[in-house]
Amino acid sequence: MRFYIELDEVSDELLDKRSVTPENLARAANRILRPYSVEVRDVGWWSVYEIGQRLCDKYDDVPVEEMATRIPRVFIAGDACHTHSAKAGQGMNVSMADTWNLGWKLAAVLRGTAKPELLHTYSEERQAVAKELIDFDRAFSKLFTGRATASGDSAREEVGPEEFQQYFTAQGRFTAGVATRYTPSMITAEATFQHLAQGFAVGMRFHSAPVIRLADAKPVHLGHVARADGAWRLYIFADHNDPTGERSRARELCQFLASDASPLRRFTPAGADPDSVIDVRAIFQQGHRYLAVDKMPPVLLPRKGKFGLIDYEKMFCPRPDDDIFELRGVNREAGCMVVVRPDQYISHILPLQAHEALADFFAGILTDATEQPVLVRERRATVHER
Numbered sequence: 001m002r003f004y005i006e007l008d009e010v011s012d013e014l015l016d017k018r019s020v021t022p023e024n025l026a027r028a029a030n031r032i033l034r035p036y037s038v039e040v041r042d043v044g045w046w047s048v049y050e051i052g053q054r055l056c057d058k059y060d061d062v063p064v065e066e067m068a069t070r071i072p073r074v075f076i077a078g079d080a081c082h083t084h085s086a087k088a089g090q091g092m093n094v095s096m097a098d099t100w101n102l103g104w105k106l107a108a109v110l111r112g113t114a115k116p117e118l119l120h121t122y123s124e125e126r127q128a129v130a131k132e133l134i135d136f137d138r139a140f141s142k143l144f145t146g147r148a149t150a151s152g153d154s155a156r157e158e159v160g161p162e163e164f165q166q167y168f169t170a171q172g173r174f175t176a177g178v179a180t181r182y183t184p185s186m187i188t189a190e191a192t193f194q195h196l197a198q199g200f201a202v203g204m205r206f207h208s209a210p211v212i213r214l215a216d217a218k219p220v221h222l223g224h225v226a227r228a229d230g231a232w233r234l235y236i237f238a239d240h241n242d243p244t245g246e247r248s249r250a251r252e253l254c255q256f257l258a259s260d261a262s263p264l265r266r267f268t269p270a271g272a273d274p275d276s277v278i279d280v281r282a283i284f285q286q287g288h289r290y291l292a293v294d295k296m297p298p299v300l301l302p303r304k305g306k307f308g309l310i311d312y313e314k315m316f317c318p319r320p321d322d323d324i325f326e327l328r329g330v331n332r333e334a335g336c337m338v339v340v341r342p343d344q345y346i347s348h349i350l351p352l353q354a355h356e357a358l359a360d361f362f363a364g365i366l367t368d369a370t371e372q373p374v375l376v377r378e379r380r381a382t383v384h385e386r
């Protein structure tokens, strides 16, 4: 058995003298569990953890007033910048999410594919999440302390088990780590076109759904087939027209993506795989038996790797029983583009015909591979070697 025993206020003196003993802890546990009791025969390990709700202003070395002129070079993550109680089981989870957020940004800047200003978004995004966590933790810890009223301490606010349970259930998405919503920034657009895909909330994690892969009719989860490889994902939710026909807006978009004005051309370094910076995937409305793979636009059949083999795994169709368009509220008439960051958070939703807006959005984040100074190319080579 493992017990987390709330001791409430413990003076420094008490901790210094190590008067918190296994026996005292067993007594406190029994007081909390009343009218039940436990007989503690052996304590395998115990420790005292002092709850401190603390949060750093910044997770990097650049003060707010210098952000316009300096790029961060030192970052902190996890308990080094936020501490709170262990009650909701969030500390490690949120800490890992910090470094998940930082990792792809650092990699992109070091490889020279993204602008160094991207690094400012790490502290901005994660500090706000930790603030929410600490607010949640304050309220949650108070409920725990409130439960101690069963011991007869009338000075504390009484909290019934129902209220406790309700609060925990209501916060379920938060404690499951899927409630994070990043606010508008250089990598998160305003949710102007949210109505085109209600179930893919801009700023939140891409909510996966089942689909059928066109090339081999294999049922897969759309979000699960994306690798953590640092690439952006552009999901094209096709309009209802035949994707091989003249009237298809999805097809027009694919033609744009294959043109010289395409963000794929502009931001993919020479010699790199065509999907290494922006990975384009399409989800059609037709069933997989009604579409011919070889008739699809070439941008959805990219040639990759040493031997230039075709990657056939970029196209998907809905499952008849669990249609992704229905599940995620995607507008069938218009379709849409969903731009997803390398860490699987949704950056932008755009109409299929918003070609320039798409290119402009990426231009604010990625570096133009055609204009890169030689120095950056050399630096990238060095990073790869290492």
Ligand SMILES: Cc1cc2nc3c(=O)[nH]c(=O)nc-3n(C[C@H](O)[C@H](O)[C@H](O)COP(=O)(O)OP(=O)(O)OC[C@H]3O[C@@H](n4cnc5c(N)ncnc54)[C@H](O)[C@@H]3O)c2cc1C
Binding pocket: 049, 077, 078, 079, 080, 086, 088, 089, 090, 091, 092, 093, 094, 095
């Ligand atoms: C009782 C308890 C229960 C918890 N339960 C959960 C839970 O159920 N779920 C959850 O998500 N989280 C839980 N947490 C929180 C979780 O353990 C922390 O949030 C998480 O470990 C933070 O990871 P970190 O890498 O930021 O810091 P740490 O894990 O603290 O790692 C920091 C490391 O740096 C080392 N270090 C410190 N100073 C130096 C130095 N000068 N030189 C070299 N090394 C140094 C330390 O020894 C340590 O190994 C719990 C915490 C406690 C105390």
